Amino acid sequence: MxxxxxDYSEGAHPDIMEALMRTNMEQTGGYSLDTYTEEAIHNMKNLINCQNADIHLLVGGTQTNLTALSAFLRPHHAIIAASTAHIAVHETGAIEATGHKVIIHPTDDGKLNVNHIRECYEAHTDEHMVKPKLVYISNPTELGTIYSKAELEEISCYCKENQLFLYLDGARMASALTAIGNDIALSDYAKYTDAFYIGGTKSGALFGEALVICNDNLKEDFRYHIKQKGGMLAKGRLLAIQFNTLFTNHLYExxxxxxxxxxxxxxxxxxxxxxxxxxxxxxxxxxxxxxxxxxxxxxxxxxxxxxxxxxxxxxxxxxxxxxxxxxxxxxxxxxxxxxxx
Amino acid sequence: MxxxxxDYSEGAHPDIMEALMRTNMEQTGGYSLDTYTEEAIHNMKNLINCQNADIHLLVGGTQTNLTALSAFLRPHHAIIAASTAHIAVHETGAIEATGHKVIIHPTDDGKLNVNHIRECYEAHTDEHMVKPKLVYISNPTELGTIYSKAELEEISCYCKENQLFLYLDGARMASALTAIGNDIALSDYAKYTDAFYIGGTKSGALFGEALVICNDNLKEDFRYHIKQKGGMLAKGRLLAIQFNTLFTNHLYExxxxxxxxxxxxxxxxxxxxxxxxxxxxxxxxxxxxxxxxxxxxxxxxxxxxxxxxxxxxxxxxxxxxxxxxxxxxxxxxxxxxxxxx
Amino acid sequence: MxxxxxDYSEGAHPDIMEALMRTNMEQTGGYSLDTYTEEAIHNMKNLINCQNADIHLLVGGTQTNLTALSAFLRPHHAIIAASTAHIAVHETGAIEATGHKVIIHPTDDGKLNVNHIRECYEAHTDEHMVKPKLVYISNPTELGTIYSKAELEEISCYCKENQLFLYLDGARMASALTAIGNDIALSDYAKYTDAFYIGGTKSGALFGEALVICNDNLKEDFRYHIKQKGGMLAKGRLLAIQFNTLFTNHLYExxxxxxxxxxxxxxxxxxxxxxxxxxxxxxxxxxxxxxxxxxxxxxxxxxxxxxxxxxxxxxxxxxxxxxxxxxxxxxxxxxxxxxxx
Amino acid sequence: MxxxxxDYSEGAHPDIMEALMRTNMEQTGGYSLDTYTEEAIHNMKNLINCQNADIHLLVGGTQTNLTALSAFLRPHHAIIAASTAHIAVHETGAIEATGHKVIIHPTDDGKLNVNHIRECYEAHTDEHMVKPKLVYISNPTELGTIYSKAELEEISCYCKENQLFLYLDGARMASALTAIGNDIALSDYAKYTDAFYIGGTKSGALFGEALVICNDNLKEDFRYHIKQKGGMLAKGRLLAIQFNTLFTNHLYExxxxxxxxxxxxxxxxxxxxxxxxxxxxxxxxxxxxxxxxxxxxxxxxxxxxxxxxxxxxxxxxxxxxxxxxxxxxxxxxxxxxxxxx
Known part of the structure; x- marks a missing residue:
């Protein structure tokens, strides 16, 4: 059979395994306070062309989504997402478990557009309803489709105009980046979103997702949230060594x-x-x-x-x-x- | 320097790295639905001499504690712990973030005893106060001290008499099991607690904790809770392969x-x-x-x-x-x- | 103008005001531990023809819904409701704020039927999704429509067969009970639901909703939940005196x-x-x-x-x-x- | 007997009952959007000498505390309180149920002082611990003792210096205001705290607490939080009419x-x-x-x-x-x- x-049936790409083996007996600081993590973050900032970003390495996608969204939002804030979105369907109510409603909108192809977002946003008019505050999209979507740069930019503009945060789930970003027809570069994600994550688990790592926080207002005390939600890996360097390997010689692409x-x-x-x-x-x-x-x-x-x-x-x-x-x-x-x- | x-400055014991390398390119089911996990659970049930236990493999200690405790308790239930307990001090309020109060009692040496527990329990008398429902201890404690079998049994009896669950955090259990003076076997934990975890992260694994649920009433739907709290590892076999190695030829001890x-x-x-x-x-x-x-x-x-x-x-x-x-x-x-x- | x-623009029916005046200077126990509350519960048990029910008096509808549903459910449990349901639209995410997803289904007329419920229930198949556990309906619905006894019974049967709790929001129950075409008696609610509430705020009281818990498994420690969620009124007798008046000489009807x-x-x-x-x-x-x-x-x-x-x-x-x-x-x-x- | x-064994002061009777059949807007509420807020702003405050009327103390504190804090924030504090002992873990740890310090007389606060604050040093962000005191305390103006000012200064919010629970404020030795005026609470509430339930009202938010940063969208936590009374004018009566001719004092x-x-x-x-x-x-x-x-x-x-x-x-x-x-x-x- x-x-x-x-896309997570095997272990990791051999280069990653080799890197983990090579560094195995070194002593480093715990909880991502180590030089490998410094190096990974340094490299990723260059890749996304955004020196000002805060980057955090977490183990998995649901963990990343729930930690980020609950950290970014106040209790009455809600999220707008496609009805097929991973957070809406396949995360066992992880977002709701942190207290936030996910407002869903049907789509033809998994792609949320400005009309969908506007409809959800405008339907929420007063304090008897939740207040939409963050738009969640993923690229590629759950149905394998991808956004164009123009679509991403249009969503980004609408969000900025309406004080909505834009968050992009990049669990399969390696596939989106290299898809036929793609015109969104890694640096565009940093430009158009408030936060996004670059997926490792489904792209050759044993595990790991790199959360990039672009909006200064969302950065404060983020490590507290990682720890509180159980996502702070003791041997945090394992994440960094994997991402360093993925971003060496364009292995990720x-x-x-x-x-x-x-x-x-x-x-x-x-x-x-x-x-x-x-x-x-x-x-x-x-x-x-x-x-x-x-x-x-x-x-x-x-x-x-x-x-x-x-x-x-x-x-x-x-x-x-x-x-x-x-x-x-x-x-x-x-x-x-x-x-x- | x-x-x-x-005890998490290095990677994993070489046998573990070797096992991960050896199995790296195999295809298995995701989310701990694979034969390595089956094997690990089978072996661990034998080790703890409890065929009836449910065993789940998670990535880290805080994740394990918050997932288990929030799954076991109803909203008004509280936890009794030593004031030095890991959940009380060093998990950034992870337990409270799931909605539960941690009632703390000072101790001389990090060890909670029946008098401490009784005092906390009896101080909570009506519905204007939380209802203590679970006792959290760890062995070894945060101060390196260990419980005797008699002490563990005494706590266990008190808990049973008062419908309190007993949960034991075994982040450093390998050290407790092999400490001079220790008389608690792995099988005793299954006998005296409602749930406990066998720590891997601090005992030679890259990461991983094995949660053992002994009390039948606490088992239902536990995998839902793991997923919801972000703790379900896509490549779950990584956990199993590590624990299998640790429990081969008594490597853990x-x-x-x-x-x-x-x-x-x-x-x-x-x-x-x-x-x-x-x-x-x-x-x-x-x-x-x-x-x-x-x-x-x-x-x-x-x-x-x-x-x-x-x-x-x-x-x-x-x-x-x-x-x-x-x-x-x-x-x-x-x-x-x-x-x- | x-x-x-x-239906809450005025104060209370004059009989209620008179009863509050008459009893004003009496001393009673606080927090619904008083003889007026005993009397109200006694009378209501007779009215609903269910001596075994637990009845709790709360101030408002959102408070009643969030307290009941969060007390009844475990963290991974979700609620099925019409997309127009009060909890889905007009409670500012109160249910999600307690950690639970509300799964919504569109309806023509605000009435959820067994087909709707089945579709939601069967779409949730494994631990990567929430587990539907409670069906929320209201009578009358948000659109003023009412259920027939046969419809209520059918829903109740489906719920029982599938281990779903059935909860009925009766904010405007006085209107449903006396509507042309209604064939559901108060006692039927106790027979067909696991819990329901009889609304006072919108039916002549200053405020107050009477929550009736019929299912024995949902009764334990409920007063803890009322207190924890901020719903325990210090002068609890105010609720009882109002309900006693409403249920004297059929004033409610x-x-x-x-x-x-x-x-x-x-x-x-x-x-x-x-x-x-x-x-x-x-x-x-x-x-x-x-x-x-x-x-x-x-x-x-x-x-x-x-x-x-x-x-x-x-x-x-x-x-x-x-x-x-x-x-x-x-x-x-x-x-x-x-x-x- | x-x-x-x-102090909540009887109903309300006769003047309050009379005012409720007099206005009973008037039609007003719901949810505190009525002219009585406007008038009450206007009067209270004058009383506390703070035109810039936001004032919200809620039904009870636990509801007020849990709504305010959960609205003011981010998920990793914790509260410092006396070990005898109402939120620490007598609210069934209401604060923890919203996700926040309450850090407690023993006191001789129920009064928290700067040394207590400093000790708690300084013990929390990194992201593995919660971040103290709000100090909760009450006046009078649970033990009937009162703060002097100098003590309140000193706490306020420490809080400001350390970016801690100061919240004061005034459930029995009428007694504090008129106690022998008291030198704190109503206007001082607005001056020295970030938010506080003026208690009605225990001072002659049927129910009701007036939350005053002084710090501009804590005001945004507060009505959403009241609704979400179940505290928005449909007939909100009932609260306003009571407070208007209490603050007419110094009835409160x-x-x-x-x-x-x-x-x-x-x-x-x-x-x-x-x-x-x-x-x-x-x-x-x-x-x-x-x-x-x-x-x-x-x-x-x-x-x-x-x-x-x-x-x-x-x-x-x-x-x-x-x-x-x-x-x-x-x-x-x-x-x-x-x-x-």
């Missing part, structure tokens, strides 16, 4: 490119066999629609997850590629699919 | 023994030079009292932390040893101390 | 009937003038649709609130009647409407 | 004076019979120490509460007087005491 189930290349190969092969997709994804998640009996045959050799029922006889599945996806297995998938009756 | 600052041996060597050397200690610790944290000018001299060659002011001219410091502490450095410390004027 | 803005009678008179008059309604309400809130220029003319003599934009030239408004609504003012409203051009 | 159990006069009469009578007190209270709570057999005899005719065990044979009790305490009952108490054997 080969798994297209997610290289891994993102590979995951996209494998996704595009799947997409092309599936398309050429006459199948359609739930949504037109440019990144490492693809959502082909198959007859249910085809899915049953595919399941005999591959792991993947169910995405949506299309009709009585058809379903969309989710195929995820990663930095570690083997090209021969992609080819095998297409071959098996071709032979399905 | 050699650091006695804490071996590492605990080494940390104690180094601590005892420090203790003996310091004692033989005529210095006293803040508290009589049997484990890998030692709290010698030195003249301030001696401390200044020691600081030139060693890292350690300040513990308490004794008088105008004397302070207690904290020296922490670990599985990785080098014996030559311990000898060097004593030698430097001997030469202090 | 006469107000149809809400009499007041509900009056509010409905005034609403029906408005409905009839508006209908006879050829206008339509946003929804067919049987209770004391009516939502007529008027041309915008008619609304402007009505606003010169009456207070009411905007409900929804229908098209460029038409809007729905909300007219609320109460125990205190004057019939001559209703007649005046129709007369003014008739004269609108 | 006559009750000295508390007159009622405070009466409660003190009755307390002093108890104190004098008890002292003259040779008994001592747990603490030297200047206000309407007195804590005499009696032999246990004397207490048993007193309990036959009077209600009061147990305060503390002094030794095997002696206990301190709490006697509370109020605006409604009858002088003949005070005389009776002394007479009964004189006849105790």
């Amino acid at each position: 080969y798994s297209f189930n997610n 290289t891994l993102g490119e590979h995951s996209n290349k494998m996704a595009y190969k799947l997409k092309e092969g599936i398309t050429s066999l006459g199948y359609r997709f739930l949504v037109d994804s440019q990144t490492n998640q693809q959502f082909p629609i198959f007859p249910n009996n085809v899915i049953i045959q595919l399941e005999k050799e591959f792991l993947f997850s169910f995405q949506a029922k299309i009709d009585e006889n058809h379903s969309a599945i989710r195929l995820v590629t990663s930095w570690a996806t083997r090209e021969d297995k992609v080819e095998k998938f297409i071959e098996v699919l071709r032979n399905c009756k | 050699y650091s006695f600052n804490n 071996t590492l605990g023994e080494h940390s104690n041996k180094m601590a005892y060597k420090l203790k003996e050397g310091i004692t033989s030079l005529g210095y006293r200690f803040l508290v009589d610790s049997q484990t890998n944290q030692q709290f010698p009292i030195f003249p301030n000018n001696v401390i200044i001299q020691l600081e030139k060659e060693f890292l350690f932390s300040f513990q308490a002011k004794i008088d105008e001219n004397h302070s207690a410091i904290r020296l922490v040893t670990s599985w990785a502490t080098r014996e030559d450095k311990v000898e060097k410390f004593i030698e430097v101390l001997r030469n202090c004027k | 006469y107000s149809f803005n809400n 009499t007041l509900g009937e009056h509010s409905n009678k005034m609403a029906y008179k408005l409905k009839e008059g508006i209908t006879s003038l050829g206008y339509r309604f946003l929804v067919d309400s049987q209770t004391n809130q009516q939502f007529p649709i008027f041309p915008n220029n008619v609304i402007i003319q009505l606003e010169k003599e009456f207070l009411f609130s905007f409900q929804a934009k229908i098209d460029e030239n038409h809007s729905a408004i909300r007219l609320v009647t109460s125990w205190a609504t004057r019939e001559d003012k209703v007649e005046k409203f129709i007369e003014v409407l008739r004269n609108c051009k | 006559y009750s000295f159990n508390n 007159t009622l405070g004076e009466h409660s003190n006069k009755m307390a002093y009469k108890l104190k004098e009578g008890i002292t003259s019979l040779g008994y001592r007190f747990l603490v030297d209270s200047q206000t309407n709570q007195q804590f005499p120490i009696f032999p246990n057999n004397v207490i048993i005899q007193l309990e036959k005719e009077f209600l009061f509460s147990f305060q503390a065990k002094i030794d095997e044979n002696h206990s301190a009790i709490r006697l509370v007087t109020s605006w409604a305490t009858r002088e003949d009952k005070v005389e009776k108490f002394i007479e009964v005491l004189r006849n105790c054997k």
Whole structure:
């Protein structure tokens, strides 16, 4: 069985493992107060072209989201998000558990736009309702789609005009950065958002997400929040060593490119066999629609997850590629699919 | 500079790194739904001699404490702890952030006893006060002292009689298990507590704590709580592979023994030079009292932390040893101390 | 200006004021530990025909909802509600502030049905999502519609089968109980729900809601939750004296009937003038649709609130009647409407 | 049986009841958006000599404390309070339920001083601990003692120097304002604190506390917090009408004076019979120490509460007087005491 189930099935890229091995017996300060972390933050500030940012390294995505959002908001503040957003669906109410409502808006393709945001914002008019204060988007979205720079800028403008913070979840940012059609550079995220995170877990690290806080008003005492929410790793250097490796010789982009290349190969092969997709994804998640009996045959050799029922006889599945996806297995998938009756 | 600052200055024991390398490119299920985790849990159930326990692997101690305690308690429930307890002092109000009061009681040596617990319990008499529902202890304590089996049993009995849950924080359990004078076996923890955790971070793992839930009433839906609080590691097998290594060939105990041996060597050397200690610790944290000018001299060659002011001219410091502490450095410390004027 | 803005524009029914005056200088125990409260609870148990219920008197609706729901649920539990539900829209995120997600479903008329509930329930399948545990409905709904006994029973059955608690918000229950077409008796609420509240604030009391907990598993320590959430009134007897008055000689029903009678008179008059309604309400809130220029003319003599934009030239408004609504003012409203051009 | 159990055994002062009756059938806006509330706030700003303050009327003390403190603080902020403080002991963990730790310091007499505050403040040094941000005091304290203006000013200065907010709970402020030896005027509270509340419930109102926010940084969106925490009374004018009555013709001070006069009469009578007190209270709570057999005899005719065990044979009790305490009952108490054997 080969798994297209997610992008965290394997360990880490060998360069990362090697770096962890090499530094293993060194003594450093705990809790991210070490020179590796200093170095990682220094390098990342250059990469995002924002010397003024505060950068914090955390273990996982839900932890990063809940820590950041609860630190940024006052108790009556709410978040606007797509109804498919990770925080809205797949984080077990982590945001609500910190006390904040997530206001959701349906979208066609996982992408929130200014009209959606405006509708949510304007519906909240007085103190009997929550006060929308932060817009949450992710790039790529949960459906693999990506924002254009113009779209990101437009959202950013609307947020600034209405005193809304803009937060971007970059769990799969490596794939977005290297997707066909992408025109958003790393430095653009620092320019257009108040905070965002650069995902490591799904892009070749054992674990780790780099939270970048761009808005000065959101920086104060952030380490207190990390500790309080249980996200401060004792051996914090493990995070830094991984990110340093990812940002050496463009490894991060290289891994993102590979995951996209494998996704595009799947997409092309599936398309050429006459199948359609739930949504037109440019990144490492693809959502082909198959007859249910085809899915049953595919399941005999591959792991993947169910995405949506299309009709009585058809379903969309989710195929995820990663930095570690083997090209021969992609080819095998297409071959098996071709032979399905 | 050699650091006695804490027991998480280095990476992991080489056997752990080797195991992570060996399994790195395997595909497994995410979120601790993998065969390594199954194996780790199977092994640990045998070790604690409790087939009925639920075991969950989490990344760090604060995360484990806040997830467990908030899952176990209803909103009006409070926790009884020593005033020096980790949750009371060093977790940035993580427990209160989940809504629960920590009722504290002073102790001489970090050890909570039945009299302390009773006093707290009986002081809370009606619905205008919180309702004490869980007793938090750690072994070893924050001051390096350990409980005897009789003491643990006595606390356990009191808790059972009064419908209080007993929770034990085992962040440094490897040191407690192998301390001179210890008579509490791993299986006793399962017998006498409602839940406890076996610490990995401070005992040779890169990170990781194994939470053992013994009381059936506390088990339901626990994975929801892990996810909601941001503690569910995507590549959960990393935790399992580490614990499997620690519990192969008694590595866990071996590492605990080494940390104690180094601590005892420090203790003996310091004692033989005529210095006293803040508290009589049997484990890998030692709290010698030195003249301030001696401390200044020691600081030139060693890292350690300040513990308490004794008088105008004397302070207690904290020296922490670990599985990785080098014996030559311990000898060097004593030698430097001997030469202090 | 006469107000149809809400059903809490005046003080209390004169009988209530008289009872408060009569008892004013008596000394009683505080915090609802007094004989008036005992009497009120005794009477209400008879009224709902459920000797086994626990009844608590609280000051207001949001307070009652947040106290009950946070007491009933564990941290990962979520609530299913109509998207128009009071807790979803008009309580400033009070429920989320206690840590729980409110899962919303759109409805035509404010009434949640089993299909809605099932869809929400079945969409939540694993520990990466919240766990639906409680269904929140209100009768009448926010749109003035009422449930039939058969509908309530069906929801109740579905909830029981799926271990969901059923909670009913009865802020305007007096109006529901006495609405044309209603077939749900007070005792049915005790039979079909796990908990519900009988509203006083909007039915002739100065303030006060009577929470009835029917499910034994939800009763324990409830007074702790009232106190913790700030809802325990020092002079608790004030609540009891008011409810005793409301439930003497069927005053509660009499007041509900009056509010409905005034609403029906408005409905009839508006209908006879050829206008339509946003929804067919049987209770004391009516939502007529008027041309915008008619609304402007009505606003010169009456207070009411905007409900929804229908098209460029038409809007729905909300007219609320109460125990205190004057019939001559209703007649005046129709007369003014008739004269609108 | 006559009750000295508390200062909320009766209803409201007759002038208040009369005002509620007189205005009962008027229509006003809901949720404190009415002209009575405007008038009350206008008058109170004059009384405290601070036109710039924001004033909100809430129902009860716990509600006021939890709403204010949770609105003022970020998640990692903690509160410093006396170990006897109402929020520390008698509010069922209401503050912790909003996520904040209450750091407690023992005191001799319920009064927190700068040394206590400094000790708590300086013990919290880094992000592994909570960050103290607000000092909570009450005047009078839980033990009936009062602050001098110099003491209040000194605390205020320390707080300002260290960016700590100063919050004062004035549940029994009428008694403090009129106590022998008091030199703090209402306007001083506005001058020296960031926020405080003027208690109504224990000073002749049916219920009600007036929260005064002096610090501009704490004012924004406060009504959202009141609503979210369940404290926004639908018929908000009830609060305003009561406070308007209390502040007409100095009724508030007159009622405070009466409660003190009755307390002093108890104190004098008890002292003259040779008994001592747990603490030297200047206000309407007195804590005499009696032999246990004397207490048993007193309990036959009077209600009061147990305060503390002094030794095997002696206990301190709490006697509370109020605006409604009858002088003949005070005389009776002394007479009964004189006849105790």
